[in-house]
Amino acid sequence: MPKSRIRKKADYTPPPARQTAAIKLTNRAWVAPVMLALFLIGLAWIVVFYVTDGSLPIDALGNWNIVVGFGFIAAGFGVSTQWK
Numbered sequence: 429m430p431k432s433r434i435r436k437k438a439d440y441t442p443p444p445a446r447q448t449a450a451i452k453l454t455n456r457a458w459v460a461p462v463m464l465a466l467f468l469i470g471l472a473w474i475v476v477f478y479v480t481d482g483s484l485p486i487d488a489l490g491n492w493n494i495v496v497g498f499g500f501i502a503a504g505f506g507v508s509t510q511w512k
Contacts, residue, residue: 456512463507470500 474497476484
């Protein structure tokens with residue numbers, strides 16, 4: 429029985445080297461403390477509202493105090509997108 433031919437593979441040629449752009453890294457040390465502070469302020473706002481039966485932090489807002497607390501927490505998540 430005849431032998432089958434072995435196909436020669438083409439040599440690998442890497443793509444041409446690209447000029448890499450310099451990435452400017454800025455100091456974002458403020459992001460983590462601000463993010464955590466906003467989370468904690470929002471949590472404390474909601475906890476104080478429930479513990480005081482709605483008389484604190486701002487009595488005139490009523491149940492909108494919950495929205496304010498969650499607003500602080502949402503702002504914390506917004507700040508967290510700046511973390512690198």
